[in-house]
Amino acid sequence: MDYSNILNYGSRAIYxxxxxxxxxGVFCVVLLVRRIRQKRFSNESAAQKFLEEVRxxxxxxxxxxxxxxxDSPPYWSKAVPQLILLAMQNRDRTMTQLRRTLGExxxxxxxxxxxxxxxxxxxxxxxxPMLGLLGTVLGxxxxxxxxxxxxxxxxxxxxxxxxxxxxxxxxAAGLTVAIPLxxxxxxxxxxxxxxxxxxELHLGEFLNDLTAALDAEKGTAA
Numbered sequence: 001m002d003y004s005n006i007l008n009y010g011s012r013a014i015y016x017x018x019x020x021x022x023x024x025g026v027f028c029v030v031l032l033v034r035r036i037r038q039k040r041f042s043n044e045s046a047a048q049k050f051l052e053e054v055r056x057x058x059x060x061x062x063x064x065x066x067x068x069x070x071d072s073p074p075y076w077s078k079a080v081p082q083l084i085l086l087a088m089q090n091r092d093r094t095m096t097q098l099r100r101t102l103g104e105x106x107x108x109x110x111x112x113x114x115x116x117x118x119x120x121x122x123x124x125x126x127x128x129p130m131l132g133l134l135g136t137v138l139g140x141x142x143x144x145x146x147x148x149x150x151x152x153x154x155x156x157x158x159x160x161x162x163x164x165x166x167x168x169x170x171x172a173a174g175l176t177v178a179i180p181l182x183x184x185x186x187x188x189x190x191x192x193x194x195x196x197x198x199x200e201l202h203l204g205e206f207l208n209d210l211t212a213a214l215d216a217e218k219g220t221a222a
Contacts, residue, residue, distance in 0.1 A: 011142065014135030014170050018128060022177045025124040029184045032117045036191045039079040039110055040198060047198065050075065051205055054084065058213040063088055079110050079195070080202045087210065095211060106199060114192050121185045125178045132174020139167020 041047035050069075057065040067088045075081035083102050090101055143163045 011135045011138040011167060011170065014131055014138070015173065018131055018135075018170070018173050018177055021124055021128050021131065025121060025128075025177065025181045025184075028117050028120050028124070029181070029188065032114060032121075032188050033191070035114065035117070036188070036195055038077050040195050041078065041080070047080070047202055050081065051202060054206060055209050058209045061213050061217050063091065063213075079106060079199050080206075083199070083203060084206055087206070091210065091214065095207065099207065102203060110199075111192070111196070114188075118185060118188060118192070121181055121188070125181050125185065128177040128181070129171070129174040132171040132177075135170030135174075136167045139163060139170065143167060 041050065053069055054066055057063075057069065067085055069075065070081035070085040070088070083106060086105055087098055087102060090098060093101065146163065
C-alpha cells in the first residue's frame with residue numbers, strides 16, 4: 001500500500017472520528033441539562049413552597065421534621081434541600097463555619113461535577129475543527145501528490161477538483177460540530193450561573209430562619 005492510499009484512508013477516517021466526537025458532545029450536553037434540572041427547583045414558586053414548609057418546622061424548632069422533609073423523595077436530589085440537611089446535621093457550629101461548610105459542599109459535590117462536564121464540551125469544541133482541518137490537510141496532500149504525478153498517470157483534472165472539494169468538506173464538518181456545541185456550552189454556563197444564584201439566595205433565607213430558630217431555642221433554654 002503506497003502512501004497516497006494511506007492518506008486517502010486517513011482523510012476518510014476523520015468522518016467517523018468527528019461523528020464520535022459529536023455524539024459524545026451531545027451526550028455531555030444532555031447529561032448536563034438533566035443534571036442542572038435535577039439540582040434546581042422547577043420554578044421559584046416551588047422553591048418558596050419548600051422554604052415555607054421548612055420555615056414552619058423551624059418556627060416550631062422541629063429540626064427532625066426539617067431533616068425528614070429534605071430527605072423525602074421530591075427533594076433528595078436537589079441542591080438546596082441537601083445543603084439544608086447538612087446544615088441540620090451541623091447546626092451546633094457557628095454561622096460563619098456553617099456557611100463555609102455549605103459553600104464547600106456545594107462547590108465540591110455540585111459545581112465541580114458540572115465544571116468537569118463542561119470542560120469536556122470545551123475540549124470537543126476545540127478538537128472538532130482541528131480534526132476537520134487534519135482531514136483537509138491529508139486530503140490536500142493526496143491531491144497535490146496526484147498533481148505531481150499527473151503526467152505519468154494521466155489523472156483527470158476534474159477528479160482532482162473533486163478530491164480537493166472532498167478534503168475541504170472535513171473542515172466544514174468540524175465547524176458544523178463545534179458551532180452548535182459552543183452555543184450549547186454557553187447556554188449551560190448560563191444555567192449553572194442561575195443555579196448558583198438560586199442556591200445562594202435560598203440558602204440565605206434558610207440561614208436567616210435557622211439563626212432565628214436557634215436564638216429562640218437558646219432563649220427558651222435560658
